[in-house]
Amino acid sequence: MMNWSGLFRKEFRVTRTFLFAVIAFDIVMMIGIFVASERWEVPYLTAIVGGVLAFMHMFFLPIYLLISLNSEGRKLHLWLHNPQSGSRLIGAKVLNGLLALLISLVVVSVLSLIAFNLETADIVLPIDNVWLLGAYVLAVILAGALTMGIWVTFYWTAYQVLKTYIGRWALLVVLVLIGLISWFGGWFSGTRAGEALMDWGYVQFPSPLSMEVTQEAFEISTSTVPFPIGNVIFDTILLVVIFFVTSWLLDRKVEV
Amino acid sequence: MITFENVSKRYLTKRALSDVNVTIPEGKLIGLVGSNGSGKSTFMKMIAGLVGPTEGNVTIDEVPVTRRTADKVAYLSELDEYYSFYSVKETISFFASQFADFNTEKAFEILDFMEVDREQKVKHLSKGNRGRVKIALTLARDVPIILMDEPLSGLDPMVRDSIVKGLLSFIDLEKQTVIITTHEVAEIEPLLEMVIAIRNGKVLALEDVETIRERDGMRIVDWLKKQYQAEA
Numbered sequence: 001m002m003n004w005s006g007l008f009r010k011e012f013r014v015t016r017t018f019l020f021a022v023i024a025f026d027i028v029m030m031i032g033i034f035v036a037s038e039r040w041e042v043p044y045l046t047a048i049v050g051g052v053l054a055f056m057h058m059f060f061l062p063i064y065l066l067i068s069l070n071s072e073g074r075k076l077h078l079w080l081h082n083p084q085s086g087s088r089l090i091g092a093k094v095l096n097g098l099l100a101l102l103i104s105l106v107v108v109s110v111l112s113l114i115a116f117n118l119e120t121a122d123i124v125l126p127i128d129n130v131w132l133l134g135a136y137v138l139a140v141i142l143a144g145a146l147t148m149g150i151w152v153t154f155y156w157t158a159y160q161v162l163k164t165y166i167g168r169w170a171l172l173v174v175l176v177l178i179g180l181i182s183w184f185g186g187w188f189s190g191t192r193a194g195e196a197l198m199d200w201g202y203v204q205f206p207s208p209l210s211m212e213v214t215q216e217a218f219e220i221s222t223s224t225v226p227f228p229i230g231n232v233i234f235d236t237i238l239l240v241v242i243f244f245v246t247s248w249l250l251d252r253k254v255e256v
Numbered sequence: 257m258i259t260f261e262n263v264s265k266r267y268l269t270k271r272a273l274s275d276v277n278v279t280i281p282e283g284k285l286i287g288l289v290g291s292n293g294s295g296k297s298t299f300m301k302m303i304a305g306l307v308g309p310t311e312g313n314v315t316i317d318e319v320p321v322t323r324r325t326a327d328k329v330a331y332l333s334e335l336d337e338y339y340s341f342y343s344v345k346e347t348i349s350f351f352a353s354q355f356a357d358f359n360t361e362k363a364f365e366i367l368d369f370m371e372v373d374r375e376q377k378v379k380h381l382s383k384g385n386r387g388r389v390k391i392a393l394t395l396a397r398d399v400p401i402i403l404m405d406e407p408l409s410g411l412d413p414m415v416r417d418s419i420v421k422g423l424l425s426f427i428d429l430e431k432q433t434v435i436i437t438t439h440e441v442a443e444i445e446p447l448l449e450m451v452i453a454i455r456n457g458k459v460l461a462l463e464d465v466e467t468i469r470e471r472d473g474m475r476i477v478d479w480l481k482k483q484y485q486a487e488a
Contacts, residue, residue: 006353013341075337077306082354083327167268251323256306 003084004092011096015068019100022060023107026053030111034118043119050112051137057105058141061149064097069156076160077256086250087243090153094146094243101145109134129222132206143235150239154246161253201229257282258303258401258433263312265298265457272298274457276312282400283429285447287465288437289480290454296437297334299454300403303435304331316401327356330397332390334406334437340379344389347378351393362426363396369422370415383410391419395426402427402434408443420444445476453483460487 030046030053037045072079082089155174162170188194205227258280265273273295280286288296301307302314305325314321316328342350344367352358367374370388378386387410394402408416420443427434435452438444451468453460460483468479 002353003356006350010339010350013339016341075335075339077301077331077333077335078337078339080306080323081304081326081331081333083324083356084354085324164267252308255308256301 004088007084007088007092008096011068011092012100014071015064015096015100018064018067019104022100022104026104026107026111029053030108030115034115037115037119044116046115046119047112050108050115053108054105054112054137055141057101057108058144059148060101060104061094061097061145062152064100065093065149065152066156068093068097069153073156073160076254080250080254080256086247089250090243090247094149094153097149098142098145101141105138105141132222136207147235147239150242150246154242157246157249157254161249161255164255198231198234199228201233202226203229257317259313259315259318260302260459261313261315263302263309263314265295265302265307266310272457273302273309276457276459278452278459278462280433280435280452280462281450282433283431284449285427285429285434286436286450286452287441287444287448287476288435288452288454289441289476291484294454295457296454297405298457300331300405300435300437303401304329304403306331328399329401329403330355330394330399332394332402332404332407334409336383336386336410338378338386338389340377343377344372344374344381347389347393348374348396351396355397357398359396359398363392366392366395366422366426370419384412384415387411388415388419395423400432402432404434404436406437406439408438408440416440416443420447423447441476441480448476451476451479453480455484455487458487460484 030050033049034046037043079089155178158177159170159174162173166173189198203226204224206222207225260276260278263273263276264271276299288299290296298307302309303316303321305321305323316325319325339347339350348360348363348367351363352360364374367389370392372381372385372388372392376385378389381389387407391404391407394404394407408419411419423444424447436444436448445465448465450462450464452462463479465476468474468476472479472482474482
């Protein structure tokens with residue numbers, strides 16, 4: 001347990017500056033937009049920008065991981081000379097990144113809600129539907145961030161492996177690999193096998209996708225949409241496999 | 257016991273180690289000597305599990321070496337890299353959290369012996385003091401194998417002398433095998449029990465220092481030159 005907490009705390013220190021910079025950007029941006037929306041008399045602007053900022057957090061984890069991994073890449077012997085498994089070394093980074101993402105997201109969400117209340121004091125939010133919308137947005141952001149984050153870690157590790165054997169050509173090969181895997185993913189999902197693996201288990205899922213914002217009202221109406229559980233299960237299994245392949249590469253193939 | 261069996265290592269077009277067959281006995285202080293680019297660092301990294309052989313096997317007590325062999329091996333890198341955001345004390349604490357065998361008390365004892373301020377940020381230390389921190393981090397581990405790649409690099413001669421004298425008191429040769437690479441062979445010669453000569457990725461010889469002195473009447477540097485001449 002002590003080695004995990006030591007690793008986790010170290011990971012926080014590695015990327016602390018990035019997190020603080022993002023939070024500072026969140027705050028400056030939200031206050032700036034709030035002041036501008038008062039001057040231009042555009043209600044909801046801060047909340048809308050807050051929503052856009054929240055969605056941009058989908059890219060937080062991959063960028064966070066890339067910064068963290070590149071920092072370790074300059075001193076690989078220090079990171080890899082450690083009896084802990086590759087999955088723990090990478091897992092500490094991913095969990096740290098997720099925690100940092102949530103911290104930044106909470107800052108943006110709280111500032112958005114405060115700005116909304118200050119800008120439109122007479123409109124009462126449909127709070128139950130706001131929570132549903134929040135949960136929906138959070139799930140989309142986390143799923144997108146985790147997917148990109150795990151793939152970034154895989155490609156970074158593949159680059160480290162290839163670098164030993166082909167030197168500077170490794171970057172080109174990894175870029176080609178990214179293109180090939182993306183193309184294959186798109187092609188495979190359209191095949192009969194892909195549909196059999198992903199396109200099943202439809203359930204009616206509550207969706208707050210219909211939103212109406214006017215000067216007088218803020219309405220979020222909910223409906224249900226058919227949602228394939230099979231897709232989630234397939235993507236989850238794929239991500240777990242990629243995570244463990246990455247860990248194996250780190251344990252067995254990355255050289256210092 | 258560390259065993260290299262038909263070990264070769266190639267990087268792109270370069271051959272770093274070539275058909276190495278050597279068995280390193282336990283409980284010895286061993287010098288790994290050779291010219292620049294002879295394969296010393298690759299040899300050390302292979303024992304630490306940070307580099308894998310292209311051909312052959314490296315084992316410790318008949319178990320193949322992997323990265324996770326780090327629980328049996330303490331490795332001091334030749335590189336001057338560290339977690340710059342940590343103070344010396346925090347670095348010690350981080351290592352103690354990662355290695356179950358890490359002796360924090362011993363680490364501070366070594367740092368005090370080498371007069372390093374434990375409150376300082378590592379990035380604010382001089383190169384020499386960072387070198388001393390690396391030595392403390394390595395010797396504070398209670399492991400069967402200690403690898404030190406150029407531990408004296410960046411240290412001034414006076415400090416080197418004091419560290420070399422102090423090394424023995426922080427190593428338990430009943431239980432530990434220590435392999436050191438250094439260009440300052442003469443300075444560590446009094447400590448060494450065995451020496452491995454390496455050139456162009458080939459291990460030329462593994463010899464007792466006592467034998468070199470008594471049988472050949474030579475210092476290690478002269479013995480190394482003789483090995484190089486014989487190879488050429």
